[in-house]
Amino acid sequence: MKQAAWNALGLIVFAVMIFPVFWMISTAFKPDDQVIALKPTWISLRPTLSHFTAALHKPYFWTDVKNSAIIVCVAVAISIVLALLAAVAVARYRWTGRKAFIALIIGIQMLPQAGLIIPLYVALARYHLTNTLTGVIITYITFVLPFSVWTLRGFLLGIPKELEESAMVDGSTRLGVFVKILLPLMGPGLVATSVFAFITSWNEYIFARVLLNDQGKQTATIWLSYFLGTSRHTDWGALMAASTLTAIPVVVFFLLVQRRIAFGLTAGAVKG
Amino acid sequence: MLGSSALSAAAVLRGRRRRRFLERSTPYWLIVPTVVAIGVVLGYPLYWLIKLSTERYGLFELIQHHGQSVGLHNYASVLHDSVFWHTLLRTVIFTVANVGLTMGLGLAIALLLLRLSAWVRVLLTSGLVLVWSMPVVVAAQVFFWMTNYENGVLNYVLSQAGLTGEQHDWYASTFSQLSMVTLLIVWGALPFVVITLYAGLAQVPHDLLEAASVDGARAWRAFRDITLPILRPILLILTSLSIIWDFGVFTQPFLLIGQAKTQPGNFLMSTYLFEEGYFRTDFGRGAAISILMLLIVAILSVFYVRKMVRIGEEVA
Numbered sequence: 188m189k190q191a192a193w194n195a196l197g198l199i200v201f202a203v204m205i206f207p208v209f210w211m212i213s214t215a216f217k218p219d220d221q222v223i224a225l226k227p228t229w230i231s232l233r234p235t236l237s238h239f240t241a242a243l244h245k246p247y248f249w250t251d252v253k254n255s256a257i258i259v260c261v262a263v264a265i266s267i268v269l270a271l272l273a274a275v276a277v278a279r280y281r282w283t284g285r286k287a288f289i290a291l292i293i294g295i296q297m298l299p300q301a302g303l304i305i306p307l308y309v310a311l312a313r314y315h316l317t318n319t320l321t322g323v324i325i326t327y328i329t330f331v332l333p334f335s336v337w338t339l340r341g342f343l344l345g346i347p348k349e350l351e352e353s354a355m356v357d358g359s360t361r362l363g364v365f366v367k368i369l370l371p372l373m374g375p376g377l378v379a380t381s382v383f384a385f386i387t388s389w390n391e392y393i394f395a396r397v398l399l400n401d402q403g404k405q406t407a408t409i410w411l412s413y414f415l416g417t418s419r420h421t422d423w424g425a426l427m428a429a430s431t432l433t434a435i436p437v438v439v440f441f442l443l444v445q446r447r448i449a450f451g452l453t454a455g456a457v458k459g
Numbered sequence: 460m461l462g463s464s465a466l467s468a469a470a471v472l473r474g475r476r477r478r479r480f481l482e483r484s485t486p487y488w489l490i491v492p493t494v495v496a497i498g499v500v501l502g503y504p505l506y507w508l509i510k511l512s513t514e515r516y517g518l519f520e521l522i523q524h525h526g527q528s529v530g531l532h533n534y535a536s537v538l539h540d541s542v543f544w545h546t547l548l549r550t551v552i553f554t555v556a557n558v559g560l561t562m563g564l565g566l567a568i569a570l571l572l573l574r575l576s577a578w579v580r581v582l583l584t585s586g587l588v589l590v591w592s593m594p595v596v597v598a599a600q601v602f603f604w605m606t607n608y609e610n611g612v613l614n615y616v617l618s619q620a621g622l623t624g625e626q627h628d629w630y631a632s633t634f635s636q637l638s639m640v641t642l643l644i645v646w647g648a649l650p651f652v653v654i655t656l657y658a659g660l661a662q663v664p665h666d667l668l669e670a671a672s673v674d675g676a677r678a679w680r681a682f683r684d685i686t687l688p689i690l691r692p693i694l695l696i697l698t699s700l701s702i703i704w705d706f707g708v709f710t711q712p713f714l715l716i717g718q719a720k721t722q723p724g725n726f727l728m729s730t731y732l733f734e735e736g737y738f739r740t741d742f743g744r745g746a747a748i749s750i751l752m753l754l755i756v757a758i759l760s761v762f763y764v765r766k767m768v769r770i771g772e773e774v775a
Binding site: 204210295303307329434 | 483489492493494499501503505507511521524571572576579583589590594596599600602603607615625646650703706707714728730732733736737742745746749752760763767768773774
């Protein structure tokens, strides 16, 4: 009996938490009259795809998705390569200044992005990089790079050092060990870190909002944020369809790597 | 014969010394690219930030690439502005409310997970992970739709329960606006907190709790004396992370309240900075506000950063 009560409570929490996601999808498939109606229809028996077509035909959708893809791929690729080297230094060597370097990597990730928009905007304006994808890529490196260093360090710690040591004894050089032993073992960690960095940059809002003004140069996230426009009558169905479309790739990627990444922020305090 | 062996010994020695030098300097070579990159993308702009904060720098100066030095005028102007102090106070209260709700509800749900049958637990955790994965901008749009006064589902549910009118405007007053933002933030933050705390609860030894219940220790005492001390480090880290995040939060208030309705009465630090610095193109004054905000966050971050540096001591 008591167990049933706890379970009921658990189901209520589940229902409340999941409701916004459910409501987004439910609205996206509803015909207009059911969307507008004061008395809501929980699940439509006359589902329609018209909102999705409307969202996809909104100007700049594909252009902005392409912009997002370019920005995110370049920023993540550059960051991961640099971060892998730094992560090896942090996870495998003891050296003077190491503590300060770690404090720098962690500290940067705590900076509020709003506090950085003015210096980044003005500095980029000096080199005519505002309103360019390159400018946004530069700003994304500010958070992707430190995040990647810290996360990759965690994955490196999970690889036993004995493997490298025995290879060193066998006469391999440090570089040889790195390429032949460490890199293949780091595969899953590199993929997980890249995917998570991909998600954070894809969802980034304020830097892109400040730096990109042309509609044809914006990111998918900004495209969605402007979807409402200024019109009096909002097309809620299309907005929810657009939201669903924007969320799908992120959700899929997130579900793939959540288990591997989730505990990096609290590393050490939780044995995940 | 003797000479050649001495020669080769010297060569070996030189080789060994070179290898040791390489070995010692390796970590520095490895971090050079990262340090240079951080210097370019962050160090250089931060140098600019400090310079800007002492200059008059508006749209004209932006085009000229040259500001007019005004000393500490910008700081004086900000610190003498009641909007700044009101915003700071509002942000502190907002942060306390958001962090309190997030941690309180998070701990409650994590403890609830322990009591659930396996199938409900799996269902709830999957739901939480799904919520976790929602992009903030998407979540803001969905909440805006759910809470709009014309035909939002929130009004329908509450009016059916007799709690509000059918077309209650949730964005009419400042308090109500910020409450909606809190709803959105807490909803989005709960999954991470709950799942991390639940993982921490797995470290609480079961036999210890059972022994306590045999002893007749009341549930809350078992919680206070056994569970809480074990959870303490995780709770501290999660709380300090939440404080840092909520203090600097921008996207949720900016999108949910909407730029048109963002005004001094509902400013949080980030939206204040955006409006007064960037949007009004008063970059010099904006830079002064940025520096003040970054300093506050730096102080708030000391605990977390120190904790993580200690964890980072580990070398494999």
